[in-house]
Amino acid sequence: MTTPQLTKNQSLVFEVLEKAEGPLSAYTILDKLRDHGFRAPLQVYRALEKLLEYGVVHRLESINSFVACAHPGDNCHSHGIVAFAICESCGQVMEFHDHEVDHRLMGWVRGQNFKPEKTTIEIRGLCEACAA
Amino acid sequence: MTTPQLTKNQSLVFEVLEKAEGPLSAYTILDKLRDHGFRAPLQVYRALEKLLEYGVVHRLESINSFVACAHPGDNCHSHGIVAFAICESCGQVMEFHDHEVDHRLMGWVRGQNFKPEKTTIEIRGLCEACAA
DNA sequence: TTGCACACGTTATAGCATAACGCAATTGAT
DNA sequence: ATCAATTGCGTTATGCTATAACGTGTGCAA
Ligand SMILES: [Zn+2]
Ligand SMILES: [Zn+2]
Ligand SMILES: [Zn+2]
Ligand SMILES: [Zn+2]
Numbered sequence: 001m002t003t004p005q006l007t008k009n010q011s012l013v014f015e016v017l018e019k020a021e022g023p024l025s026a027y028t029i030l031d032k033l034r035d036h037g038f039r040a041p042l043q044v045y046r047a048l049e050k051l052l053e054y055g056v057v058h059r060l061e062s063i064n065s066f067v068a069c070a071h072p073g074d075n076c077h078s079h080g081i082v083a084f085a086i087c088e089s090c091g092q093v094m095e096f097h098d099h100e101v102d103h104r105l106m107g108w109v110r111g112q113n114f115k116p117e118k119t120t121i122e123i124r125g126l127c128e129a130c131a132a
Numbered sequence: 133m134t135t136p137q138l139t140k141n142q143s144l145v146f147e148v149l150e151k152a153e154g155p156l157s158a159y160t161i162l163d164k165l166r167d168h169g170f171r172a173p174l175q176v177y178r179a180l181e182k183l184l185e186y187g188v189v190h191r192l193e194s195i196n197s198f199v200a201c202a203h204p205g206d207n208c209h210s211h212g213i214v215a216f217a218i219c220e221s222c223g224q225v226m227e228f229h230d231h232e233v234d235h236r237l238m239g240w241v242r243g244q245n246f247k248p249e250k251t252t253i254e255i256r257g258l259c260e261a262c263a264a
Numbered sequence: 265t266t267g268c269a270c271a272c273g274t275t276a277t278a279g280c281a282t283a284a285c286g287c288a289a290t291t292g293a294t
Numbered sequence: 295a296t297c298a299a300t301t302g303c304g305t306t307a308t309g310c311t312a313t314a315a316c317g318t319g320t321g322c323a324a
Contacts, residue, residue, distance in 0.1 A: 007271065027310070040274065045312065050271095062193040062252050064280095064311060083237065085246045094244060101236045105215065105255060108228060113260035114217045120194050122252045123237060128245035139302065159279070172305065177281065182302095196280060196311095 003054040012036055013047040014068065017057055022091035023065035058095070060084060062122045070095040081105065083121035089130035135186040144168055145179040146200065149189060154223035155197035190227070192216060194254045202227040213237065215253035221262035 006014060016032050017024060024032075026044045038044065048066055051057035056069050063086065070093075071079070080102040085094040101121070109116050125131075138146060148164050149156060156164075158176045170176065180198055183189035188201050195218065202225075203211070212234040217226040233253070241248050257263075 009272075025311075041312070042314095043273075046272080061254070083240075085241050085244065085248070087246075088249065094246065096240060098236050098240060101233050104230050104233045104236075105253070108215075108230060109217050109255055109257070112217065112226060113263070114219075114226065114255070114257055115259075115263040116217070116255045116257040117220065118256045120252060120254045120256075121237070122193070123241055123246070123248045124250045124252075125241070125246055125248040131245070131247040141303075157280075169304095173281070174283095175304075178302080 003056060007047075007050075009038075009043055010047045010050055012038075013044060014051055014056065017051075017066060017068040020068070023060050023063060023067040023086070023093055025065050029066070058082060058084070060086060060093070060122060061120050062086070062124060067093050067095075081119045081121060083123070085123045085125065085127075087127035087130055088124050089126055092127050094127075135188055139179075139182075141170075141175055142179045142182055144170075145176060146183055146188060149183075149198060149200040152200070155192050155195060155199040155218070155225055157197050161198070190214060190216070192218060192225070192254060193252050194218070194256060199225050199227075213251045213253060215255070217255045217257065217259075219259035219262055220256050221258055224259050226259075 012033055013029055016029050026041060026048060029048075030038055030041055030044045033044070048057060048059075052059060052066075056072075058067050058069055059065075060067060067084075079097040080099060081097065083096050083098060083101065085096070087093070105119065106116065144165055145161055148161050158173060158180060161180075162170055162173055162176045165176070180189060180191075184191060184198075188204075190199050190201055191197075192199060199216075211229045212231060213229065215228050215230060215233065217228070219225075237251065238248065
């Protein structure tokens with residue numbers, strides 16, 4: 001999937017996520033964009049929907065939040081499954097790919113004739129700084 | 133973690149999950165237990181909290197639902213990371229463990245000096261029956 | 265011109281989860 | 295036996311997350 005020109009709202013939401021230190025909830029994004037005319041959650045969710053589709057933003061299911069892709073330029077969709085390490089103390093997120101993990105998981109589901117669409121891997125814990 | 137005697141509410145919630153075909157949301161559980169005196173979400177959430185702690189129930193982060201552990205007798209906590217394949221059509225859930233996946237993920241985070249606490253692996257897609 | 269696709273704005277509603285209070289039963293010292 | 299601490303429970307209220315439903319405007323192709 002190639003990323004088309006972003007609309008105004010999509011650009012605003014994406015910029016907020018890019019500048020953020022860590023993942024943000026949709027409502028936090030909304031608050032940060034009220035000065036730019038955002039008034040309702042749907043404005044955020046509709047932009048996020050497209051940004052997710054384009055692969056430039058990821059959704060963190062375990063914390064109901066969104067984060068800009070850590071691999072600008074690349075398209076994460078082409079890297080297989082994306083995994084995240086999420087610090088529960090400071091909120092920092094590390095994003096990585098592991099083809100061996102992909103291979104094992106996809107091998108298992110294929111053995112069950114299960115047809116995978118979307119895979120979530122999220123590791124919550126403490127980052128190096130916060131664990132010290 | 134050994135599983136202590138369940139309280140009344142914990143037993144009721146667990147029985148509902150055991151009998152269910154697939155994962156249930158907390159509010160669905162609540163509705164199924166209204167005839168047994170349940171009136172408020174907290175009664176469900178408090179029971180779930182313990183059942184999750186005991187490892188007899190799992191939470192599916194990507195669909196905000198809960199499911200009874202598929203390995204009664206075993207304690208899933210001792211099996212390392214648990215992975216789920218969730219059918220988006222019929223709701224059926226398959227639970228499995230893969231030590232190689234655990235090993236790769238834990239290896240990666242240790243390389244970052246990240247201290248993992250809880251890991252989520254959820255594959256959404258279509259089960260064999262629904263994909264046909 | 266007409267029809268369609270798409271982004272957008274607004275209001276309302278649905279769905280998920282926890283805070284805060286108080287009460288009762290249990291347990292385990294003292 | 296008494297006291298304190300813990301745990302479970304019930305209730306009300308609130309907060310957070312997400313979508314439904316309706317209407318508007320714009321650009322473009324048939
Ligand atoms: Zn990415
Ligand atoms: Zn941290
Ligand atoms: Zn299990
Ligand atoms: Zn199915």
